[in-house]
Amino acid sequence: MGLLAVGGTLFVGFTAHAPLATLAANRWSFVGFAVCVALLLWRLGGVHAKPSSRGLLVRNLVATRRLAWPEVLAVHMTVDDPWVVLDLADGGTLAVMAIQRADGERGMREARRLAHLVRTLGEAPDPA
Template sequence: MFRPRAARVVTGSLAVVVALATALLIVLLATTGVEGWSTADLSGIALVGLAIVGFLWRQATVSATPTAEGLRVRNLASTRTVAWGEIVWVRFGEGRPWVQLDLDDGDTLAVMGVQRSDGDRARREAKRLATLVAARQRSGRGD
């Protein structure tokens, strides 16, 4: 499995901070006796906090998982499985924030599971992914 390290630590920590801050804010607003904060207002604050925590959780769980059929890529907004034979090239050139797959239909797919913010580890993971793709493509063609 390919998962970013730095992004998980940062977003996981932020999710905890946001959850605690939201809970503290709701408790303080509900108990200070300040008028004007209805149950609907406090519920709205809770929903916004929950939405932020959900977004951070999704970011913390981006990954790429090799399976027998292909590579399952879970990014921030979507999850997609691409067959090994569909992957033409694995790119991780300078300036790219994460690995990019070139697909045989001319499309590209970002793999946020390998992020430049992880430095040397990210470069090793990109090479490992490229090697895995090459090996799976050879075995899929009967080489």
């Protein structure tokens, strides 16, 4: 909610000051900048990782990806990582921007919780 309030305030502030600009191009640049900032803050506010019994939904700034638990092999957050990184079964990695090192102990706790879910729910079933 905080990002939406900041985005709304910035949007109103920039668009309210646009008529004070002397050139029409400057007026539109105020409005354009306000729209860009509002869109960026809207996307930042939508970043999340939502676990369920079937898998993990990861929404980052640009893309959203659904993963089944067996697709996630490991959860990492090293000292140099700004957020959690998942090792995937296809050999790739996926950043989880919703769990950040900047959140301090809360971020570390969420990383441990996600690692526990991967260990508990991520085991591929044994072929019978």
